[in-house]
Amino acid sequence: MTANDVVSVPDLRGHFGKFGGRFVPEALMAALDELDEAFRKASVDPSFLKQLRDLQVNYTGRPSPITEAKRFAEHAGGATILLKREDLNHTGSHKINNVLGQGLLTQRMGKTRVIAETGAGQHGVATATVAALLGLECVVYMGEEDTKRQALNVARMKLLGATVVPVTIGSRTLKDAINEAMRDWVANVETTHYMLGTVAGPAPFPEMVRDFHRIIGDESREQMLSRYGRLPDVVAACVGGGSNAIGIFTAFIGDADVRLLGLEAGGDGIETGRHASTIVGGAVGVLHGARSYIMQDDDGQTIESHSISAGLDYPSVGPEHAYLADIGRAEYRSVTDVEAMNAFKLLCETEGIIPAIETAHALAGAIEIGKELGEGAIILINLSGRGDKDVETAAKYFGMNI
């Protein structure tokens, strides 16, 4: 059996088991149908695939290498720690994989304007980048709170010619940015494509965004086999909406011996209620167009999530992760702000790599599971992004004067 046989394919209405689907205003149904059709046609169109491949190689710089983190591994029970370097992609994170695909689809649908939500700003930067490359108008919605903690990325988006709209309602973070983007989309759907930045939202987004990111895992699987002659014991990634995680998981889903580990943001700790661990600490519900695990109160109102990491500060999660958790194929754990920041510093000081704070959650999870498994185990971590955008937050956190 090859890995590809076991990819969890959603049903015709985009359900992964009981999760996913489409819970959207009727006004968006036509646009989702149009997108679905464009995506399915493009997926089997050699000229689309060639164009995408060319950009992946010559613009993004793929394939991204795998780096062995030897000094870091000394702190992880002596397990072998391998880093899939998505931080080395153009724009500094995995997010570019998805927007290149959606950007080309936007052109194929004859639309001239793209909108996006962003938390950490990485997806916003990637969207603004592709909009510049393809000559599309670009508006990015970003919670006001996040525009402050990720000011560098706001400046990058503006330099790239995008309009950044700070969202001042609700919790002023990623969830509210998505609400605003959906409102824009309903009103401008004829000219506008909504470049959703993760594997959440209504069908076909979870499946489509996964397919644009699965190159991370496809490359990794090949690199593992050719360099190490075997697959890793564990594949670990941080989970906000879940795009970098599903991207690296997908190629390994059929390999029953490979453990898939998703690390959610634990904020101050699950027990405090101030966290963003929707699978570990949430309940089944509907948010932003899909059924998944969400953070909600007894009345079905969304509870604000909390995390030091803007990119993980989201009260829902992609429906395929909810499904993988339910069937037991993937395991999800929670990592607190403190644990993540310790891992952040450790990677800086042992490997000379400054990771994104989002990614630091995966590193912390890998330290834990490395200690559980010990020497001989191989742990492959998706290093989803670099930490330039987080320098100010980190400096403040560690009490440095800059």
Next chain:
Amino acid sequence: MSLLHDAFARAKSENRAALIAYLPAGYPTEDGAVECITAMVEGGVDIVEIGFPYSDPVMDGPTIQDAVNISLEGGTKSATVINTVKRVADLGVPALVMSYWNPIERYGVDSFATDFHAAGGVGVITPDLTPEEADDWILATNSHDVDRVFLVALSSSDERIAKVANATTGFIYAGAVMGVTGARTSISDAIEGLVAKVRRHSDLPVAVGLGVSTPEQAHEIAQYADGVIVGSAFVTAIKKDGAAGAKALAQALSKGLAR
């Protein structure tokens, strides 16, 4: 037949459209909402839509978002909504709830239909639930005698209109603009065509809402639709002049309903 059916039939016999008003439960307060709705009914409102306040109202513009925030900050719960339905039904008008899907799913789909019916409610409008995802809801509303109102949009294909028309009971809600709730200065000409398309698939009354705020717009819509739905304009009137503002707006809109 049902109270809802009667309200449309009465309007028709008076050669006018029915006036349907929206207000979130708990806005400006729980009692204040009931007081305002009472005034709206005195002013000529035929059918009342009680909004179920929700933290993530993606179909709503700033006016209703603000009202909903005030309501939630004031402590509105599911029980507040059911209680408001009961108090409005006691006025003798058809009471509907307009709710995003998650609060109903969280309440329990069957429990919500049961309690809503027991409170005297007649129908529920679900703006982010399409018939494709509504299997449980269709069962629950059928078994508890609750009308379920789905929406059609200017972008809906003929095929989708047929699907929505099939799944809907009570009346069909036609969205007048592509966009969120909130007053607009002009209503698209395309809405008349949408209503005509709906009529090819259904004998149910068709009501037009989203963006409608003035007697002039109500008059235009009344020429081809069975109901005119107004929401944000009531919130704005109440913010300014309380129950008196709500009543005055209902009276003014009522004058626009004649054919």
